[in-house]
Amino acid sequence: MNFARTRIAPTPSGYLHLGNAYAFAMTAAIAKRVGARLLLRIDDMDRVRARPEFIADIFACLSFLEIQIDEGPRDAVEFEELYSQRLRLPLYEAAIKELAAQGHVYACRCSRSEAARGCARDCKHESIALDEPGCSWRLNTANAHALTMKSPGKAEQSVYLADDMRDFVVRRKDGYPAYQICSLVDDLHFGVDLVVRGDDLLASTVAQLYLAACLQRPAFSQITFYHHRLLLSPQGTKLSKSAGDTSLQYLRAHGKTVAEVYESIGRLAGIRRPVASFADICKSIELN
């Protein structure tokens, strides 16, 4: 298996934790294994949650973890000047316009909590003008069909849009593009042909495959997707960016060495051989 490019794509919405570190190391290790260049992409479209200290934390963590990036920003200044998603806003907006021109979207007045209760389906039949202020735009997924997903070392798989992805938002109430649009447009823009992400994002992968079909961008369906297990806390719960004592910033501040952090990652990931460095993560990966 050979690939040209994969990426690490953190959102700067909190301090990175051991689960993020595991995801970074897995992606970088797989990139090495398959000869892919590793791009750093920081998903900062959500400017409310993106904070400078969280962007700085991403660079500090990569350096601490001894993970080398081949492409993308080398520091926060270069990120803001050359790589922020704000600079690619016209690309995202063009994609959303294409969807609108082809009748794939409708305006929705519902708040996020109302939509979660299922009220979004009413707006679809109200023909609300797309330029009505304060509306989000949803993709009409009524005709969603089986999609094909490529995974490493496996035959192509048929995948289906998850129930909670029905009529997902492509343009937010504030007018900015939603995550699924930015991620899809960026992966095509940067020439990514291998996406490594946690299995909590499988539903997003399928949503993006459907979006690519609506946008007639067949190149996206040629991307290979590898979904890895998420790292869970010792209690078996999902790690969150707000959880203090699993954040790399906390661990570094309390004198943990890089070897100790990798040991924790290895233990939580259930890797049987000893793990004390990035090189050990590289040795542990198995791509079916």
Ligand SMILES: [Zn+2]
């Ligand atoms: Zn609605």
